[in-house]
Amino acid sequence: MDEIDRKIVAATQEGLPLVPRPYHAVAADLGLSASDVMARLERMMAEGVIRRIGVVPNHYALGLSANGMTVWDLDDDVALELGRKVGHLDFVSHCYLRPRHRPVWPYNLFAMAHGQTREEVEAKAEEIAALLGTACRAHDILYSTRILKKTGLRIAA
Amino acid sequence: MIDMTDRRIINALQGGFPVCEHPFAEAAKSLGLDEEELLERITKLRETGVLTRFGPMYNAEAMGGAFCLCAMAVPQARIDAVVDQVNAHAEVAHNYERAHELNVWFVLGSDDPGRIDAVIDEIEDETGLKVYAFPKEHEFFIGLKVDA
Numbered sequence: 001m002d003e004i005d006r007k008i009v010a011a012t013q014e015g016l017p018l019v020p021r022p023y024h025a026v027a028a029d030l031g032l033s034a035s036d037v038m039a040r041l042e043r044m045m046a047e048g049v050i051r052r053i054g055v056v057p058n059h060y061a062l063g064l065s066a067n068g069m070t071v072w073d074l075d076d077d078v079a080l081e082l083g084r085k086v087g088h089l090d091f092v093s094h095c096y097l098r099p100r101h102r103p104v105w106p107y108n109l110f111a112m113a114h115g116q117t118r119e120e121v122e123a124k125a126e127e128i129a130a131l132l133g134t135a136c137r138a139h140d141i142l143y144s145t146r147i148l149k150k151t152g153l154r155i156a157a
Numbered sequence: 158m159i160d161m162t163d164r165r166i167i168n169a170l171q172g173g174f175p176v177c178e179h180p181f182a183e184a185a186k187s188l189g190l191d192e193e194e195l196l197e198r199i200t201k202l203r204e205t206g207v208l209t210r211f212g213p214m215y216n217a218e219a220m221g222g223a224f225c226l227c228a229m230a231v232p233q234a235r236i237d238a239v240v241d242q243v244n245a246h247a248e249v250a251h252n253y254e255r256a257h258e259l260n261v262w263f264v265l266g267s268d269d270p271g272r273i274d275a276v277i278d279e280i281e282d283e284t285g286l287k288v289y290a291f292p293k294e295h296e297f298f299i300g301l302k303v304d305a
Contacts, residue, residue, distance in 0.1 A: 001220060015212040018200045020192060021178055038176050048219040052172035056210040069255065080295060087297030095297035101289045104258060148252035149244045150209045
């Protein structure tokens with residue numbers, strides 16, 4: 001990434017202008033040509049610097065108010081294999097292994113599940129529990145009760 | 158309230174927004190809308206908070222940066238003040254309150270990986286509370302889609 005890429009990132013990370021020709025508007029603000037801005041965006045997408053371009057919905061506004069972070073204490077020697085299976089469940093949107101912080105935090109597998117109700121999320125957690133069997137020593141579901149901030153990544157120009 | 162057309166827009170445009178001179182016109186075509194209506198609807202969905210963002214989603218790791226999930230156990234009586242202190246850091250990309258002893262969960266993102274530990278130290282100094290870091294050790298799958 002060069003300096004011009006970084007300027008484009010800084011100018012668009014809070015969003016694209018809601019005008020008919022948004023890339024032209026960004027280019028005009030930065031003193032660049034629109035074709036340069038678009039070519040750089042395409043390149044950054046191909047390189048994975050941009051994951052995607054589009055809308056980010058607010059789960060709460062869509063009625064998906066039960067946002068449950070299910071967390072699991074798995075035997076370390078089977079965590080990779082079981083984590084892969086959990087990740088394949090179609091209702092799991094994010095799935096990671098992360099460090100424990102005992103005693104407050106014994107869990108090493110994190111799997112995010114969204115639902116319209118907590119009952120729905122709990123039923124999904126039951127499915128995960130059945131899949132994990134005896135390799136799972138403990139689990140919990142953390143519901144989000146409030147969005148405190150959601151701005152996405154910010155980098156300096 | 159959002160209607161069926163809004164839902165179709167949200168489902169169709171979580172990725173793949175075109176890069177071209179008239180991207181709204183292009184995206185509108187496949188939704189059976191016109192440019193003006195799509196622009197108006199996205200603008201309204203942003204204003205009403207149904208959409209938290211619209212535009213490119215950048216990957217800090219691909220820019221040489223880093224993300225780290227963090228959590229804190231914040232006493233209820235201090236929660237608003239502590240959240241203000243945490244959110245004041247530009248590196249805090251999002252932050253959720255969750256029902257647990259660890260009740261404040263936020264993600265730090267920076268194009269400078271060294272900033273992650275530095276911001277954790279700053280937050281601990283400012284709040285006097287421990288920040289538990291949960292860097293990902295393995296990523297299994299990331300879904301892109303929320304069904305509206």
